[in-house]
Structure formats: C-alpha cells, structure tokens
Amino acid sequence: MVKQEKKSRYLAGISLAVMGAGFLMTIPFHDSFWGRLLQGGFEAGLVGGLADWFAVTALFRHPLGIPIPHTALLPNNRDRVTRSLTRMIEEEWLTKESIMGKISQIQFTERVLQIIESELGKSTVKKALQTLISEAVKAVDTEKLAPPLEKELKSYMSSVDAGSVIEKATNHILEKKYDEKAMDHVLEELGKWAAKDESKLALGKMGKQLIETTEADGLLKFAIQSFSQLVNEEKIGQMLQTFIQNRIRNVSKHDNAYRQLILERTKEEITNLPARQDLMADINEWKGQVVEGLEISGQIQKFLESAKGRLLSVIEGESFVLVYVNPVICRFIDSIKANEERITLIEEWVHKQVVDAIEKNHSKIGRLVKENLDKYDTETLIDMMENNIGKDLQWIRVNGAVCGFFIGLVLTVFKTFF
Template identity: 40%
Template sequence: MAGKARYTAAISLGVMGAGFVATMPFLDIPWVRFVQSGFEAGLVGGLADWFAVTALFRHPLGIPIPHTALLPRNRQKVTSALVKTVEEDLLSKESIRGKLEQFRIAERLLDGVMRQIGTDPFKEGIRQAAVTLLESIPKEKAAVLLEREIRKRLDRLDAKQVLEAVVGIVYEHKYDEKAFDFVLELAEQWTLTAETRLRLGAMAGQAMSRMQTNGFMQMAINAFLGFYSEDKLGGMIQQFLLSALYDLKRSGDSNRAALLKAVRQRIDGLTQDPKTEESLEQWKQRLLSQWNLAELSAGWVEQLHARLLEWVREPDFAEHYIVPLLEQGARRVRGDEQLMAKLERWIQEQLNRWIEANHSKVGALIRENIDRFDNETLIKLMEDKIGGDLQWIRVNGALCGFLIGIILEGLKALL
C-alpha cells in the first residue's frame, strides 16, 4: 500500500513539473498563464510536502540539512513519548482495571467451564489426567508411608480403651443377650435328641446307683431304678431341662436376668483386671512382631493401585463419576450470588496485584521491541505502516497547490 501511494505521489509531482515546463513557452496566452500558475504552485506544494515527509525519516537527497531526519535523531524522545502515552493514557492502570471490572470474569470463567464439562474432549481429558496421576504415584513410597502409619496407630492403641469400646458396643447392641440366647438354642437342640435323652437317663441311673445310703433308702432307690428305665428317667430329666431352657429364653424371667447380670459382671470385671490389660498389650506386641507389615502394605498398595487404574480406565468413568460431581458443584457455585461475588472480588484483587506489579513491564516491552531494531529497519517498518498515508500528503499538497495557484492568478487578474 505504501509503495502504491509513493508511486502516486511521484506521478502527481511529475505531472506538476511537466505541466509547469510545458506551459512556459505559451505564457502570452491568458488561459495558459492561469494553468501555468496552478502547475507552478502545485510543483512548489508537492516539493515542499516531499521535503517535509522525507525529513521525518531521513535527510532529503542525503544532504544533512538541519532539522531533518527527525525520527532517527529523536528516536529516544519518540520512544519515551510512545511509552508514556501507552502507560498513562492508552493502557493506564485505571483503564485496565475499569475494563476488567466490566467483564465479570468469575461468571465468564464458570460459564465456560460448565459448557466444556459435558463434552467428549473434556471427559477424555479427565480420564487421561486420572490415569496419569495414578501412574505417577510412587507405590514404594506409598507402601512405606502406609506401613509407618499403621505401625504408629497400633503402637498408640490403648488395649484397655479398645476392650472398653468393644464391651460398650456389646451392651449397646445387646450382643451378650444374643449370645446367651444362641447358647440356649444350642442347648435346647442338644436336649431334644433321643441320644441325649438316653445319655441323661444312663448318667442319672449311674449316679443314683452309686449313692451310699442306709438300707431302707437303698431299697427305695433300687426299687425306683427298677421301675424307671434309662429311657424314662432320661425323658423326665429332658422335660425338666427343656422347661428350664424355655423359662430362661423368656425376657421377663428372673433367672435369665440373674444369669445375664452375672455374665455382665464377669465382663466388667475383665475390663478392670490389670492382667487382662497386660495380656491384650502382649498380644498386640506379639501381633506387631509377627506381622510383616512392609510386605502387607506393599501388597495392599499394589492391589489398590491396580483397582483404581482399572476403574479410571473404564470408558464411562468420567461421565458417571466425575462429570456429575463437577456439574453439581458448578451449578451450586453459579447459583450462590454471595459466593460468586466473593469469587469475583478475589479474582479482581489478584488481577489488580498483578497489574500493579507488572504494569511497568508494558512500557519496558514496548521500549525493548523498539530498541531491537536499527534506524533503517525501524524507518522501513514505519514507512510500511504509515508511509502510505504520509505519501498522500504529497499528493494533496500538489493538488491543493495547483488549485491555490489558479485562484491566486485569478485574483491577480481581477485586481
């Protein structure tokens, strides 16, 4: 564009010069004198504007005329003025802050994230990021940390407190009563069998036959044993035991309450017995010494790592697990006006701090980019960007000079 404008300016100046020379032999003709005056003024105007435009960038015709090559001679002044204009006017701190405050950055960021969450590239990115994160975990260090944490927790474990906690859970969920009923159920099932009935009868008969009493009582016992067989005697004892077990299974039975009270007293006694605490502590230490926690921890970490990798590599991992959480969280944050306001203020504060700390770098960057060009390169860049407009000044000067010359010649004729 600058080349075309320079060509046009040269043509306009050439036309004015050619017209001025061509009309000189015919000055006795009035209308030619008018035109010649226009060409003369246009030539002067074109040459003056050519000199002015050229003087901005270099010495006209290479002659070091004073006050020419203005830009190279005043490069530092021009650079400083440009930097000052950008820093204080075009990109001042206040203008940047004001423009950023209008953007509502928090809303724009969150809306952009919400639009991207459900897309396939985002899901694939989440899945790949999860895989990369898991694969970068040092399993050996994780196993060592796990072993150290387990050992530390077990060392700090108070056996008495654990026992008291277990007893508390037993009482809270009535596991002692359930265990008691379980034993009663087993006893009832054992008592109901024919084998048990015979065994009970045989045991009772043997016990009665071994009793040492006087003659009359011995006769009575022998008569009783002769009248009742082992089966009948066992059946009597069996009925007695079943009746007793039935009563013990009823919640309001006094014997049941007494037995449960005795059991609980025994359990409470264990929690207060120093020997029990000492035994538990010895068991804990023996367990720690026998366990190969390093190997166990490494195995646990390896298994967990493999399962997690298998899980995150599933095609629907992000869609089913991560995306719903992110969408829910984003909607919750977007709908909370107070939270959005706090987030916006925080972002603006961070940006203001960054602007305050780095605003001077804008001018430094401009100066650095300008200083890396030598004068010739910088002039070529400026001529390429603004030279076209400047060349049109030459064209306008020639045309305006031509018109002004005609007008002035007309005024002379009238006067």
C-alpha cells in the first residue's frame, strides 16, 4: 500500500514535470503548426496539473508554505470536520432505524441453538463444562449449608402427624401379617425357653412358692398342704414345663381357637391404635421433644462432604459430560425447538433487550468516533487522511495534466483554423 502511494505521488510529479519540460522544449518550434499544437497541449496540461496540485495541496496544508486564504482547509476546520463526520455516521450511516432494521432480521435463538449444538461435541467445550460444574460443586460451603438443611429436616419431621404414620404402619403390619409372624416368633422363643432345664427349675421354684404362700381355710387349706407335701420343686417344674410346651404347640397350630382369639384381639388393638387420640397426642409431643433435641448438623455436614467428594469423582470422569450433561442440554434444546410459542417469546425478549441497548447507547457511536479522532493531534490526523486518500488525490493531479494536455490540443486546433 505504501509503495502504491509513493508510486502515485511520483507519477503525479512526473506528469507535471513532463508538461513543463514539453512546454519549454516546444518554444523554439512555435512558428510551425506542430510546434504550436504541442506547445498548446503542454501549456494547458501544465496549467491543469498545477491547478489540481494546488487544489489537492490546499486540502491538507498551505501550498509552498504560503498562508493563502482558503487553503489548509482540513487543519483549519478540524472541529467542524469532526462534527460533520460524527453527525454523518450517527444520523445518516448508522442510524438507530437502520441498525434496528438489520437486528430485526436476525434470528438470535436459532443461531444460538445451532452454535451450541455444533460446539457440544468439541473437547474444549467438554472441558469447559466439566470445569464449570466441578468449580460450582467445590464452591458449595457445606458448613453453611448444613444448619438450614437441619432446620428444614426438623421442620418436616415436626410437621409429620404421628397418627397418619402409625395408621400406615398398622395397615402394613396387618397386610403383611406381621402380627401372626410376631406371635409365631414369640411362641418359638417361649418354647425354647421352656425346654431348658434351668427354666424347669425356675418354674418349679415359683410353683412351690405359690403353693406354700396360698392362703386358704378349712378343707382347701388341708388339701393344699397335703399336695405340697406330696410334690417337690422338680415335679412341679416338670408339670409346668410340660403344660407350657403343650399349650405352645397347640397355639402354634393355625386352626387353634385360642390362637384365632388372640390374633383377633391383637388385630383389633392394632387397628384401633391410631384412633386413640390421647396416645397419639402423647406420641406427637414426645416426637416433638425428640426432634427439637436432635443435633444432626454435624452429621449432615459429614454427609454433604462425602456426597460432594463422590460427586466430584463422577464429574471428573471421562464420560461425565457425554453421558450426563450433553443429553440434558440436547433435550432442553429440542424442547425449545418444538415449542414455537417459546421461541417467539425468546426472540421478542432478546430483540427488546437489543433495541433497548441501541436506544440507550446509540449516541455513544458518535462520541466514540469523536474520542478516537481526538486522540490524534492535527498533524498526525492530516497525515493519516492524506495517506489513506492520497492515492486517489494524486490521480486527480495526473488526470488534470493529461486532460489539460488534450484540451490544449483541441483549443490550439480551434484557434488555428477558426
């Protein structure tokens, strides 16, 4: 670009020099027709070249350094030129209406979604998402998070009605026949206990004590004393052990009447348990006291720290973004694309934000141009303008000399014959 600039300047100077030299060289041949013709052409070309040189130079500086009026137009009118340029850019080239017109043609949502879809598979985006999510998890302060979680957990536990919980529990117990299973378990354990020798001795000792301490009168007292003398603790224990084991075996049978009676009574008590308002009130009060007394903030924090560590391990895995993040983003994008109403709302919102930004900041375009122009002193600014448009201006000088030459030829011919 600089070489072309210098070439055009040299060419303009050469054209002017050629015209001047040609004019001087044709003076001796002024008497001949061809001499007058060429002299007229060179003379007109010299005048045209000098006039255009003066005009071009007068834009940027005083020709030959002489302060001729109405020269050095740009330096002397810098403020006016700056204002005109700023106003032209702001009010004619980049008007609010023209910018808004172009903006209204842009489908932001469609373009953004396309960009997101095309970028999702790239390793840089994968790494960025991984880092972003990882840093977000690391930023979670479990120490600050534990107390509000404890408060919410206690609030929820306090709000739970014990009656509804117990009702669900009793229904589940009866549905799964846990009452029968519990009875069978008790009978089984009782049978194991009754079969032990130490149990037999304990039963015999208690039976003997019962006989000896029983108060009676008359014949009944005589009968009890006689029976006590006939049996010892071992025999009484054997009798009671056999009795208990027989009863356990009988009650363990599913068709046993006593078993059915016990189970019916048990089911009745279990079913009516939630309806006992006084008991439910006591349980709720006890539950509230227990909940208020719980100190689980430390346990919650430990759980959160453990969960945080496990989550970070998953996030740092090679397939985390591909398996967990990208599908979520793709489903979200598909849901937006499938909903024309949502896309329209998003577009309207985005365009409104852009329009508002243009309304608020359009005047800054002119100020920005002015600020950038004001950064340069006059000499530097003029030099920049001359370097950028100088090539075309130099061609004006060349064209002036060439056109003047041909016009001079025409005028000389006209003068000669007319």
